[in-house]
Structures are given as C-alpha cells and as structure tokens.
Amino acid sequence: MPKVGMEPIRRQQLIKATMAAIDEVGLADATVMRIARHAGVSAGIISHYFGGKDGLLEATMRQILSDLGEAVAARRRELSTTSPRDHIGAIIDGNFDRSQVTGPVAKTWLAFWASSMHKPELARLQQVNDRRLYANLCHQFRRVMPRDKARACARALAALIDGLWLRGALTHEGLDSDEARLLARDYLDRLLDTQHTTSS
Amino acid sequence: MPKVGMEPIRRQQLIKATMAAIDEVGLADATVMRIARHAGVSAGIISHYFGGKDGLLEATMRQILSDLGEAVAARRRELSTTSPRDHIGAIIDGNFDRSQVTGPVAKTWLAFWASSMHKPELARLQQVNDRRLYANLCHQFRRVMPRDKARACARALAALIDGLWLRGALTHEGLDSDEARLLARDYLDRLLDTQHTTSS
C-alpha cells in the first residue's frame, strides 16, 4: 500500500475527517481514533503528519479560516463596481457561502470558536480573521459616513453576521443561507439609509 | 464541621464554582477536582448532590438561563407603557444585564452553547430559552407589522443580540454592555422605521 507523496493527501483527508468527527460527536468526543477511523487510517498517522492532536486541530481551523477568506475575496474580485454597498454585500455573501455554511464546517467553526477562549493559538487565528472582517467592513462604511459611525456600523453588521451563523449552527435544519443573506443585506440598506442620523 | 441544611448552600457554591472553573480553563478542562477546589470541598460531593458531573453542568446551565429570563422579565414588569418599542427595548436591556454579561457567566454561556450541539439535554434547555426570546420579539413586532415581516425582524434582532454576546465573550476586555444596548436599540429603531417597506 505505501506509496510516496502521501503527505498532502493524508493531511487533507485528516482535516476533512476532523470536521466530520466534530460534526458527528462534538469536539470533546472527537478522539484521535475516531478521526482516524473517519479517514480510514490508523491513529498513529496523526502524530506522524501533524505532530499530535493539537496540530491537527490547529490545521483544521486554519483551513476553515482560509476557505472563508477566499470565499469573501472571490466575490469581491468579481465585483465590477466600487460602491461600498456592493463591496459590503459581497462580504456578506462570502460569509454565507455554501461551502462555509453546510453541516460539518459550521459546527466545527462554532466548536473552535468556543475553544479559542482558552487556547491561545486558536485565539490568535480567530482574532486575525475577526479583525480582517471588521477592518474590511469599517473601511467601506468609512467611505460614506464619519469614522465613529462607520465603526459602530461595522461592529453591528459583524455581530449580525456572527449571530446568524451561530443560530444556524445550532438549529437542526442548519442555516438557511438565503434568508441570512437577505436579513444581513436588509440591515446593510438600513445602515446606509441617510434618513437615520441619530445613531451612535 | 458537618451541619444540617447544607444542600442548598453547597448546590449554589458548586454551581458558582463551575462557572469560575469554566471561566478559568474552559469546559474541557473543568474537571470535578478543579471545580471542587474552587468551592473548597472534595470531589466526591459533586456526585452526592448532583448525581455526577453531568448533573452539575446541567444545573449550572439551568441557573444561567433562569437568571437571564428573570433579568428580562424584571425589566418588562417595570415598564409603564405598552408600546412595542419599549417592550423590545426592555428585552434588549435584559439580555445585556450586568449580571449576565460579566466574565464567568458569559464564557460559561458560550461554552454550553457550543456543547449543546451534541448533548441533547443541554440542547433542550437552550432551545426553550431560544424560543422564548424569539416568541417574545415576534409577538411585539407583530403588533406593528404583518406576520412575515415580524418574523424576519425577530430573527434578525435575536441574531444581533446573540452576535454581540458572542463577540463580547471572545474579546479579552469583555462585552461593553452600554455599546451593545445602543447598537441593538438603534437596529430596533431602524426596523420599526416605516420608511423601509422593501424588506422580506
């Protein structure tokens, strides 16, 4: 069986198996054996390719974050306009991309989110992603409103996106990404509405 | 040392110690020994009063949920008006009550949230709370808009509240409850604004 050049294949397999295991039984019960079984390999392999369980978990989170970043970046690249509304809309769509929202990924994402409260390495990764979303939103809002309001809008829209995500991960039916996009875009339109001038 | 009538005291002590332990090292590393040490008692006591670790965790979540429900109910009782805007405002304030938002409670809340994805008993508790928030919001929105729109507004505002909570639990500085209230109330005003009629 053993062939050369297995490393990238196994790494991908094991990362996918990690998400499947977390989706199945949660992070707490996602043992190396269970993950290995999902990938159809033995438990020892994990230490061989990732140095240990922590290394695999970190690699899995890194993959999710980079996929998310790419989903957003791709939508913004396809944009023909430069209007803030369209850019923020693309950010919203990217965050509710099908590849991100479905089953295993969403649950794994939330599990890591909770876990990052006490694991410094995961916290670092999560913060990088978080700041990128906030900075992108803030920069676009900044183009049509004063700094203070732009910051408030960015924080609020980011919170709405995360909240929709969170609730989607918890409901048994999963996130309705079409409805989530609609709600977020509606909020965006309301935030950009110049009728309102009293908000902080 | 042993005195009678210790049960309610110990139960409260252990629930508080559970939150302290989860705040300190996270749910995964909150062992019965660590929790017991926080409460200044031995590990065996936990099985004696709660039947086991799971019983203690369930009791802890129950406590958090009932505190949250009471915080909301209290604010609504103090209301002199019956306007939907004031009622929803009270719900918002209750959800960002100081007793809920500070350190240990917020982190424990999020930890249980993630954990409830794979523990049916916690999921049940979480869902009861969730539905209560949604039903309350929906009922108030329903008074000033058609059903479909009321549902969408309730879902969106609930998501914003959860999202602000989530982000507050993750940042090292904790949640700025004043800002969170402001953002949520601003969103509420925008949702109630009749200028907008195009949303779903």
Next chain:
DNA sequence: AGACCTTTATTGAACGTTCAATCAATAAAG
C-alpha cells in the same frame, strides 16, 4: 441530663476506563 441511635455531611483512597502519544515492526518505493 446523659446514653444511644439515626440521619446528614464529608472525605480521600481505590478502581476501572479512556485517551494521546510512543515506538518497534513491517513493507512498498526508489
């Protein structure tokens, strides 16, 4: 009031289980 018994409270050691990590063994590839 003192002796006795039951209930309630609490401990800490022992037990059995589970898990991640290690490593010697095995084998195909080059």
Next chain:
DNA sequence: CTTTATTGATTGAACGTTCAATAAAGGTCT
C-alpha cells in the same frame, strides 16, 4: 539499502465514580 508510509500494541497519565470510614447534629428514651 535508504527513505517514506503505516500499523497496532503498549505506556503512562488523567478522569469520573464509588465506597468505606468518619464525624457532627438532632432526636429519643430513661
């Protein structure tokens, strides 16, 4: 014959639970 790939048994640590032992409190009977 060296490198890369993989296994699975073993090891040692950590955990939750159990249980016999201990002791104070409160009640009862004399």
